[in-house]
Amino acid sequence: MATPIHLEDVRKEFSTLGETHLAVDDLSLDVPAGSFATLVGPSGCGKTTTLRMLAGLEIPTAGRIRFGETDVTDLPPQExxxxxxxxxxxxxxxMTVRDNIGYGLKVQGVPESERNERIDDAAGTLQITDQLAKMPGELSGGQQQRVALGSALVQDPDILLLDEPMSDLDAQLKAELRVEIQHLHAELDTTVVYVTHDQTEAMTMSDQVVLLREGRLAQADPPQTLFDRPASEYVARFIGTPSTNVLSCAVERGETEATIATGEFELSVPADALPSSIDESVRLGIRPQYLHPGGGEHRFEVTVEVVEPLGTESVIHGRTGDGTRVDVVTSETAGVAPNETVTVGFDREHAFVFDREGETVLFGAELATGDAREPYDRTESQSRSTL
Amino acid sequence: MGSRGGIRRERAAGSIVSQRTQARLKRIAVYVTALLVSVFVTVPVYVMVAIAIQAPSDVFAGGQVHLLPDGVTLRNFVVLVTETSSVRYFTNSLIVTASSTLLSTALAVAAGYGLTRFDFRGKTLAARAVLFSYMFSPIVLAIPLYVIFFTLGFLNSYFALTLALTAISAPFCIWLMWQYFQTVPIALEESAWVRGASRWRTVRDVVLPVARPGYISAAIFAFAVAWNDFTMARVVMSRDEMYTITVGASLFLDRVSIGWGETMAVSLLIAIPPFCIALFLQQYLLQGFSVGGLE
Incomplete structure (x- = not known):
């Protein structure tokens, strides 16, 4: 039966040679029963440590972990x-594939006939029935991965933990298994916690994405929320490919309006939309997908460095006048060549405003729907945001 | 010449010698080495066998050593069994070799597992000390061990010789298993724990089967040390009925009634167990040692 997972101020320190390394820093998190949560972040952010604490392979230095009502903080992995x-x-x-899948059941003392039945079921679901008599060494990488999944789900676990299970597979197999894992999750009554450094996996599979940064929680939200309303510059840059463009801007405060500006464009917002803690400068984030060559309300120039065609679209990598890197995703690449200058623009509802610490202080979308001071074509903005 | 070589287009592999010539040279070198080794190994073994299976009168007939046997006789072996304590020596050797092999391998598996799976203070130091103690020649250990066994009253016992032989073989065996266990992924064990298997059960079901090539290599090494040992047996055992076959055979040369034929016959017998082991377990031996970096 699926069980909810609760982490309360979980902390994990490792000491080696007298030096203490803080891997997970007061992490609190709730994963509802039966949901699919993904822990994501760059290497060393504590995601695998968190998963290993859930499995019982590491004991937290402080904090509690509960599965439903049961406090499992100090329980060994076996229990x-x-x-x-x-x-x-x-x-x-x-061991043969069959014995591999059935090992957990054997340890738990499940009789052989029932064991075989459950192994055959799991193998059928994962389409590895033909491989049951083989040794793991004879299987391809994808098949081995299926066997590993089979060994996990044959036990009918309350909680299924996956630690970067696809990191060694090629792109095509990844895409295939991604769909498979989602299928399995839909069929099984289990809470899934999935660890990956690949934000595509996180975005495509999860009910909830938990983004970590240096052992701390950066943001935990459904994928679309994470994409549309990142809590910080870090989140905005980590989620989405290519990464969000960030421009340094000066702030001029007036009576009713504040102006966010670079040398090339100005963006006026209501003065009360910017918190008073903001003084002279902010950072402005715009996703590459929302920058359009020759279009948009607010425009600036970019010197093209590289153009990467991706089939229907291309990614233009370039720099602004002050050397800030800017990526643009567009299908209009006519006349765009390295070392040439293109004018790109964005609409205000797609901008994120970050303060000096990198926290998001303003979402452009709020300006567009809320206090619409300027005449504005809303239908177009909505059709674009559903893209 | 140097400048011309530089101007000339480089051949494959960056050498001015063509790859085909290189390959040919390499093959010739391998053949020559193999030939030399086999001459120095095969010829003595052949001489041993030839003398062992002929009656002494035939071997030395006509004043020259007769190395192409006309017939086969077991006469030398019969003399060994009836007129010497060879059977007793052999039994002694088998007993101490088996116990020392078992003890050394068990120690090595336990130590290797501990060194790779648990963190404790002084771990690296302990590992280095083990390897360092392997550098000692057996004779360096022999006298102190004699003193210890003498004090404890253990001289002339299987137990003492087993311990002494283990002291020689264990350091290398431990080092070998330590290296081998480093190649066994801990994830295998963790995966068993998560599935509910206790640590002991995991060792039995997962660790030992996976580490098999490693501990078979360790056992073969411990066997070779114990079976071929001369020094320790000579020092620890002083009564004739406790001698091992290596010590016993060396004494034959001092006896007037025992000649070359019998000595070669006993040598042949000594060579049989290692030969069988090399024959049947060589595949494990190579697997185990290649991990230890001794390919």
């Missing part, structure tokens, strides 16, 4: 009904 798929896949090389 939690959790299944885990490891990054290294970890199949037993001396």
């Amino acid at each position: 939690r009904n959790a299944a885990m798929v490891f990054q290294s896949i970890a199949l037993y090389p001396h």
